[in-house]
């Protein structure tokens with residue numbers, strides 16, 4: 001493979017204390033509430049980073065760096081810049097050591113990833129249009145279990161609406177989840193693990209279950225194994241239907257996961273016209289009503305969502321709440337963006353390597 005020009009492609013961290021030694025040095029006891037399970041084995045962290053594809057000259061945001069094992073592997077991958085967001089202040093001194101060893105490459109943010117505005121962390125991304133390859137931002141993280149599902153749902157909505165880290169470019173994600181969640185995210189049509197989460201993720205992304213890390217590889221050892229999942233958002237001009245509408249159809253269909261799918265579809269309509277409209281919707285979408293929810297493909301879900309949107313357009317009372325809510329939220333987010341643009345950032349960047 002040809003190396004890209006510039007010194008970063010050949011960057012290697014100088015010798016440093018090991019992750020285990022750093023933990024001893026700073027007396028870092030793992031906090032259960034923050035789902036702290038650390039990876040000491042740098043061959044494993046390297047393997048996670050390899051799933052992201054080439055990171056030469058890329059920008060990376062790492063969620064929850066903790067003692068920095070995964071951060072070391074990211075820095076060694078020839079990236080141009082890494083921004084790490086860590087909630088626990090105790091890890092900051094160790095991360096600063098890493099930052100000194102990789103001058104100009106590591107920005108440390110003390111903050112909560114659930115509220116951190118990543119688009120503000122990488123404002124220069126504005127010049128890159130959506131869909132440009134290679135992507136300009138990678139999100140990588142050995143995620144805390146406590147936030148992994150809400151975080152991926154929030155990011156899926158961001159992908160649909162091109163907000164948050166997805167506002168300017170086709171950001172890719174390489175993240176860890178509890179093994180069972182990883183299996184649900186990537187479950188194929190007909191599999192037992194197929195669920196709402198599988199549909200929402202695969203509606204918007206190509207999803208790959210990369211490999212499983214046994215619980216014993218972490219310190220302390222969690223009760224579960226961990227799956228590494230890679231997401232590539234699909235290139236589409238705009239999500240054809242609002243995210244909330246997609247969510248509503250998928251939620252209803254999976255309400256009766258062992259029954260025929262028309263059972264869940266019926267619940268989308270008022271009782272008086274339920275059976276007729278369900279029949280009409282299934283015909284319009286060309287979906288066999290006797291299939292089980294787990295047997296439906298993504299194109300069939302798309303067809304169901306489109307058919308339901310058609311009914312809603314003709315009978316706004318079916319969906320007036322969601323549409324109103326979606327419009328209200330979009331309006332609020334526009335106002336918030338405007339206000340925040342005129343305010344200083346709330347999260348503290350603890351070092352500025354470019355200074």
Ligand SMILES: C[S@@+](CC[C@H](N)C(=O)[O-])C[C@H]1O[C@@H](n2cnc3c(N)ncnc32)[C@H](O)[C@@H]1O
Nearest residue numbers: 037038039064065066086087088112113142144
């Ligand atoms: C599973 S540990 C991974 C640590 C390290 N990346 C590794 O692989 O060894 C999760 C990390 O996320 C941090 N964390 C937990 N909740 C967070 C949040 N809401 N925002 C940012 N970081 C968080 C924890 O403090 C911890 O460092």
